[in-house]
Amino acid sequence: MVDTSEFVLQALVKIKEGCINCHVKSGIIDNISGTIFLVQKIRNHGAPKTIGFFGAQKRGKSSLINQLLRCDLMPVGMIPMSSVVVKVKHEQAHDPKQFTIDVIDANGSIETHVVEDLSLAQMLLTQYGSHKGSMSNMIDTINVTSNFSDSEILENEGILVDTPGAEIAFDSNHATETNASDAQRAIKILSSTHNVIFVERADLMQGVNSKEFFSEHLKPMRPLSVINWKDAYNLDERHNITDPQLLEKKKQSCMREIMLKTYGVNLDRTLCVSSKEAAKARKNDDKELLTRSNVPELERRILAELRNLNPKIGLETCLRELQKTLMQLDTETAKQVFLQAQRPFYVMLVMIKNSGMDNTNIAKIAREIYEQYC
Amino acid sequence: MSNTVENYLFLGLPKSGKTTYFSLMAQYLQNVANRTRHLKFLYLPTTIVNNETGEEVSDEITSDFIDDCISRIKKQKWPRKTLDYESGYSFELVKFLTFLKKPILQKYFYKKAVIAYHDYPGEAFEAAFGVGEDPTQEIRMAAEDMKSRIKNANGLFLILDADALFNGQDNRKHQITLTRLFRCIKETNPDIKLAIIFNKLELFGGNELDFIRVIRDDYSNAFAYLPYNHKFFYIYPLGSVFTADDGATFPPKKLSPKNMLKPIKWMIGF
Numbered sequence: 001m002v003d004t005s006e007f008v009l010q011a012l013v014k015i016k017e018g019c020i021n022c023h024v025k026s027g028i029i030d031n032i033s034g035t036i037f038l039v040q041k042i043r044n045h046g047a048p049k050t051i052g053f054f055g056a057q058k059r060g061k062s063s064l065i066n067q068l069l070r071c072d073l074m075p076v077g078m079i080p081m082s083s084v085v086v087k088v089k090h091e092q093a094h095d096p097k098q099f100t101i102d103v104i105d106a107n108g109s110i111e112t113h114v115v116e117d118l119s120l121a122q123m124l125l126t127q128y129g130s131h132k133g134s135m136s137n138m139i140d141t142i143n144v145t146s147n148f149s150d151s152e153i154l155e156n157e158g159i160l161v162d163t164p165g166a167e168i169a170f171d172s173n174h175a176t177e178t179n180a181s182d183a184q185r186a187i188k189i190l191s192s193t194h195n196v197i198f199v200e201r202a203d204l205m206q207g208v209n210s211k212e213f214f215s216e217h218l219k220p221m222r223p224l225s226v227i228n229w230k231d232a233y234n235l236d237e238r239h240n241i242t243d244p245q246l247l248e249k250k251k252q253s254c255m256r257e258i259m260l261k262t263y264g265v266n267l268d269r270t271l272c273v274s275s276k277e278a279a280k281a282r283k284n285d286d287k288e289l290l291t292r293s294n295v296p297e298l299e300r301r302i303l304a305e306l307r308n309l310n311p312k313i314g315l316e317t318c319l320r321e322l323q324k325t326l327m328q329l330d331t332e333t334a335k336q337v338f339l340q341a342q343r344p345f346y347v348m349l350v351m352i353k354n355s356g357m358d359n360t361n362i363a364k365i366a367r368e369i370y371e372q373y374c
Numbered sequence: 375m376s377n378t379v380e381n382y383l384f385l386g387l388p389k390s391g392k393t394t395y396f397s398l399m400a401q402y403l404q405n406v407a408n409r410t411r412h413l414k415f416l417y418l419p420t421t422i423v424n425n426e427t428g429e430e431v432s433d434e435i436t437s438d439f440i441d442d443c444i445s446r447i448k449k450q451k452w453p454r455k456t457l458d459y460e461s462g463y464s465f466e467l468v469k470f471l472t473f474l475k476k477p478i479l480q481k482y483f484y485k486k487a488v489i490a491y492h493d494y495p496g497e498a499f500e501a502a503f504g505v506g507e508d509p510t511q512e513i514r515m516a517a518e519d520m521k522s523r524i525k526n527a528n529g530l531f532l533i534l535d536a537d538a539l540f541n542g543q544d545n546r547k548h549q550i551t552l553t554r555l556f557r558c559i560k561e562t563n564p565d566i567k568l569a570i571i572f573n574k575l576e577l578f579g580g581n582e583l584d585f586i587r588v589i590r591d592d593y594s595n596a597f598a599y600l601p602y603n604h605k606f607f608y609i610y611p612l613g614s615v616f617t618a619d620d621g622a623t624f625p626p627k628k629l630s631p632k633n634m635l636k637p638i639k640w641m642i643g644f
Contacts, residue, residue: 006617007579013621040619342541343577350581 002355007348009039011341018337034222035321042314052161055199060228063275070150075126084129084139086162090154096147104141195305196223202233225265230272319365338373345370384491386533391573393453397443398611414468436463447625464490487642503554529567529641536572552596568604569637576615607637
């Protein structure tokens with residue numbers, strides 16, 4: 001397949017510049033930034049595909065990861081647990097009963113532990129990577145490798161990354177030396193993340209606010225926003241709904257509305273889930289509850305995001321998103337912002353034509369955009 | 375061959391890639407001259423006037439400038455912005471008469487070409503060719519300087535940004551500037567040799583477009599005034615570009631220039 005990603009990237013950057021110059025709504029610019037982020041990751045598709053979970057402390061990031069792993073690897077509890085970055089990856093040749101845990105300290109030294117069962121792995125993670133343990137201050141990252149063939153995401157080369165509440169690191173009101181190094185580390189994690197999952201808690205959405213962190217650092221990275229513990233959200237008493245399905249729908253729509261108002265998230269990319277319900281469903285083998293928990297839907301969305309990193313699929317997604325974004329602008333403005341992107345689009349179309357891929361969806365969408373706004 | 379000195383001028387709207395092309399071409403010509411005995415390459419000193427004392431000093435700024443440009447390009451960075459138009463950059467190329475591949479009678483038979491490059495501000499083009507409104511005294515002076523150099527030049531290298539032409543960016547400005555420039559040439563120096571150079575073609579990923587047709591169709595007024603002694607060139611001073619993660623383009627790791635010397639060969643006939 002001919003690689004047109006550099007021209008898609010050039011076009012998107014020019015369109016974003018055009019949007020800024022034409023003072024279009026910030027939400028539209030954010031959408032283009034998100035699409036640019038996707039192309040950047042597509043261009044780097046050979047690298048390990050990391051899925052980073054970000055959010056304030058006690059948002060249930062670790063418990064959500066456990067549900068996606070389908071095992072209780074990450075320590076969860078009443079006090080904030082994660083204090084270091086934990087990366088979990090799958091290795092087909094690995095013994096499924098064993099866990100290889102690489103503990104990397106701040107100086108880059110690695111200490112490798114191979115443990116024989118899950119409870120020992122969890123114990124080590126608690127010791128090295130949580131506030132409960134005594135050694136977390138000295139640790140930078142923990143890599144956990146095993147045969148996680150139950151997890152579709154990991155089987156598809158995804159690496160799940162649990163991050164400690166990163167917004168604290170960016171809080172300028174509480175700037176300390178430790179914060180500065182935490183911020184550096186958080187930026188490093190962000191820059192290497194392919195898919196950003198922003199986790200908020202249903203009953204704390206308007207509480208501790210990570211708004212600044214979200215809009216400054218996560219929003220341009222096309223995040224998938226997750227409202228965890230949806231079961232903990234209670235509707236206002238004035239909503240007198242008795243039908244459980246209707247009630248669930250109403251609850252989810254209210255939660256999403258609060259997320260929109262608080263963070264300005266993209267509603268298409270916001271999901272209400274419950275890791276608690278998923279855990280209960282798995283324990284009791286309750287398929288209905290599992291579906292209701294929306295964790296399988298989150299898994300499906302993450303898998304779709306991973307597929308998007310494949311240039312063949314991802315570039316089509318980028319062009320579709322661009323087409324959708326340009327349609328939100330009035331024709332005159334759209335033509336104006338598209339002006340400087342004509343050349344990369346033209347080159348892309350010629351390259352597609354020369355490679356005999358004229359009948360593909362990418363060619364079709366690119367042609368439609370070019371003809372409409374040129 | 376007689377002992378003649380000809381002046382050539384490098385011109386183009388701001389950001390048309392003049393500096394990159396000029397510095398790479400100078401370096402290339404210098405390398406060629408170093409390998410042959412019948413060709414001599416020399417950077418010319420620039421006269422710089424001290425604004426406070428009015429004192430004139432000669433300084434070898436061109437070689438430093440070219441060295442800096444080349445070093446930046448090799449580090450995959452774009453050249454720094456040029457100094458104002460008064461401190462022009464120039465080099466001299468001398469060709470001697472040869473017999474059995476050896477230069478003979480060097481004192482009497484040579485052909486010297488001085489190629490000068492002045493970075494005029496965009497407004498100077500407008501002022502020189504009557505497009506802009508109320509130019510400042512400084513811009514008016516730059517415009518006059520440009521016009522007088524055009525009048526006295528034997529040839530003109532006109533660098534056009536192919537990307538800007540294709541995108542129709544500053545379409546009106548291009549249209550008017552080119553029309554007035556060609557008209558000015560016809561009125562003041564109709565015999566001048568004009569090399570119209572489409573630059574930045576690397577951005578088209580090797581998919582060359584018929585830019586002569588673009589000029590003919592989209593800039594028909596300008597096309598009508600084209601001086602008779604002109605020729606179009608498609609050049610690739612870098613060969614390709616590297617697109618960074620932020621979508622910006624930079625010089626590639628390895629340069630593979632194409633057609634770079636065609637305009638100067640046609641222009642000075644060496």
